[in-house]
Amino acid sequence: MAPPRLYKTEAIVLRQRKLGEADRILTLHTPAYGKLDAKAKGVRKTTSRMSGHLQPLNRCMVQLARGRTMEVIAGCETLESFQRLRDDLDRLSRALYVAELADRFLPERMESVATYRLLLETLRRLQSDADQDIVLRYYEMRLLDLSGFRPELARCLGCNQPLQPQQNFFAPAGGGTYCSSCGAGAAGTRTLSLNGLKVLRLLQRASYKETERLSMPPALAQEVERHLRSYIVYMLERDVNAAAFVERLRREQQPLEV
Amino acid sequence: MNEQTTAAPGPVVRLIEEFHKLPGVGPKSAQRLTYYLLRMPVAEARALAEAILEVKERIIFCATCQNVTDTNPCRICDGDRRDRSMVCVVEEPMDTLAVERSGSYQGLYHVLHGAISPMDGIGPEELKIEELLARLRGDEVSEVILATNPNLEGEATAMYLTRLLRPLGVKVTRLARGLPMGGDLEYADDVTLTRAMEGRQEVEQ
Numbered sequence: 274m275a276p277p278r279l280y281k282t283e284a285i286v287l288r289q290r291k292l293g294e295a296d297r298i299l300t301l302h303t304p305a306y307g308k309l310d311a312k313a314k315g316v317r318k319t320t321s322r323m324s325g326h327l328q329p330l331n332r333c334m335v336q337l338a339r340g341r342t343m344e345v346i347a348g349c350e351t352l353e354s355f356q357r358l359r360d361d362l363d364r365l366s367r368a369l370y371v372a373e374l375a376d377r378f379l380p381e382r383m384e385s386v387a388t389y390r391l392l393l394e395t396l397r398r399l400q401s402d403a404d405q406d407i408v409l410r411y412y413e414m415r416l417l418d419l420s421g422f423r424p425e426l427a428r429c430l431g432c433n434q435p436l437q438p439q440q441n442f443f444a445p446a447g448g449g450t451y452c453s454s455c456g457a458g459a460a461g462t463r464t465l466s467l468n469g470l471k472v473l474r475l476l477q478r479a480s481y482k483e484t485e486r487l488s489m490p491p492a493l494a495q496e497v498e499r500h501l502r503s504y505i506v507y508m509l510e511r512d513v514n515a516a517a518f519v520e521r522l523r524r525e526q527q528p529l530e531v
Numbered sequence: 532m533n534e535q536t537t538a539a540p541g542p543v544v545r546l547i548e549e550f551h552k553l554p555g556v557g558p559k560s561a562q563r564l565t566y567y568l569l570r571m572p573v574a575e576a577r578a579l580a581e582a583i584l585e586v587k588e589r590i591i592f593c594a595t596c597q598n599v600t601d602t603n604p605c606r607i608c609d610g611d612r613r614d615r616s617m618v619c620v621v622e623e624p625m626d627t628l629a630v631e632r633s634g635s636y637q638g639l640y641h642v643l644h645g646a647i648s649p650m651d652g653i654g655p656e657e658l659k660i661e662e663l664l665a666r667l668r669g670d671e672v673s674e675v676i677l678a679t680n681p682n683l684e685g686e687a688t689a690m691y692l693t694r695l696l697r698p699l700g701v702k703v704t705r706l707a708r709g710l711p712m713g714g715d716l717e718y719a720d721d722v723t724l725t726r727a728m729e730g731r732q733e734v735e736q
Contacts, residue, residue, distance in 0.1 A: 325720030
C-alpha cells in the first residue's frame with residue numbers, strides 16, 4: 274500500500290550518511306513501511322531541532338513527507354534514546370552490528386513488524402545486563418529466520434537422514450548441516466561439534482527467555498559465533514563491517530603486555 | 532551525460548564532467564559553471580586553474596598534527612605563542628578553522644581525518660591515531676581535549692581514544708555537550724538535555 278503524502282510512523286534509525294552541505298540521508302526501520310530512506314534537512318547544523326532526535330539507534334516518532342525520490346523528514350521526537358548503549362563502547366559496537374545486519378537483510382519498503390519488534394527487543398537486551406553475545410546470536414538466528422534464510426539443522430543436506438548425536442559438519446553454501454559421512458572432505462564444510470549443534474538448534478527453536486539461561490564455555494561460544502557469521506557472510510555475499518570493530522574491541526580488552 | 536551535453540563541443544563536455552565529480556554539484560550546476568567560465572577573461576580562468584594546481588602541489592600534511600599545511604611543521608605547531616601542553620583532537624582540518632575562529636583556544640591540534648564508523652568499515656586504523664599516540668609519548672603534553680563531533684561516530688571515536696589515552700597518564704577532557712546558542716529548550720532531545728544537566732555550572736557572581 275502506498276503511504277499517504279504526509280504520514281507519521283514510529284521508526285528506529287539504522288544508519289545515516291551525509292548529503293550536501295548540511296543534510297543527511299537516514300535509513301529507517303519502520304514497522305508498517307519496512308526499511309526506507311529519508312532525507313533529513315539541515316541536521317548537521319548545531320541549531321537543528323531534529324539532529325539530536327535522529328541519531329542512529331534512536332527510536333523516534335517521525336513525520337514523513339513523500340518526496341520525489343525519497344521521503345523527507347518533516348518532524349520527529351525521540352521515544353527511546355538507548356543512552357546506556359551510547360555510553361559504553363562495547364555495547365555500542367554490538368548495537369551497530371545489530372543495526373547493520375537489519376539494514377543489509379531487509380528489503381526496501383516491505384511491511385515488517387516482526388523484524389522491527391526483534392530489533393527493538395535486541396537493542397533493549399543489549400542495554401540490560403544480559404550476556405551480550407547470547408543476545409547477538411539469538412538475534413542473528415531469528416533475523417535469518419524472519420528474512421527467509423533459516424538454516425537446516427535437523428537433517429543432513431546430502432543424504433536427508435536425521436543427524437546423529439556426534440560431530441557433524443556445517444556448510445554455509447549448502448544452507449545447513451551435513452552428517453559425518455556426507456560432510457567429510459566436501460568443499461566449504463567445517464566441523465560442527467555436538468554441543469555446537471545443540472546450541473544452534475536451541476537458538477532456532479527456543480524463545481529468548483530459554484536461550485538466556487544458556488551458559489557457554491568460551492570455545493563453544495566462539496564456535497557458534499563462527500558458524501553463524503560464516504553463514505551470514507555467505508548469504509549477504511559480503512562482510513559485515515561492524516563485526517570487525519566488535520572483534521577489535523574484544524581483542525584489545527584482553528590484558529595486554531604490561 | 533544527458534543529450535544536452537553530448538551536443539556540446541568535446542572540451543566543454545569534458546569540463547562539465549569534471550565539475551560534475553565535485554561534491555554537491557549536479558549536472559545542471561556543472562553546465563552553468565562551465566558556461567560561466569567560457570565567458571570569463573583568460574587571466575581569471577588561468578588564475579583559477581593555477582590555484583587548483585597549487586593546492587594540489589604545495590599542500591602537505593603537517594608531520595606533527597596532520598593538519599593541511601604548506602610548511603612542515605605547520606604554522607600552529609611552529610608558533611611560539613601556542614600552549615604546547617594542550618592538544619585538541621578534531622576530526623577534520625576544517626574543524627581547526629572553527630576552533631581558531633572562536634579565538635578561545637591557544638594550544639595545539641591533532642587532526643584525525645575522520646571518525647570511527649563501524650558500519651561503514653572505518654575503524655581506528657583508518658585514522659591518525661598512531662600519530663597522536665606517538666606525540667603523547669615523548670612530548671610535554673599534559674591535556675588532550677577530545678573535540679570530535681557530538682554525534683554517534685564522534686562519540687564512539689572519543690570513547691575509543693579515552694580507552695587508549697587513559698593508561699598514558701595524560702589528562703583527557705571532552706568538549707561540553709549541551710544546548711547550542713540560538714537553540715530552543717523545548718526542542719532539545721533527551722540525550723542533549725541530560726548532558727546539559729550533567730554539565731551545568733554554577734553561575735558566577
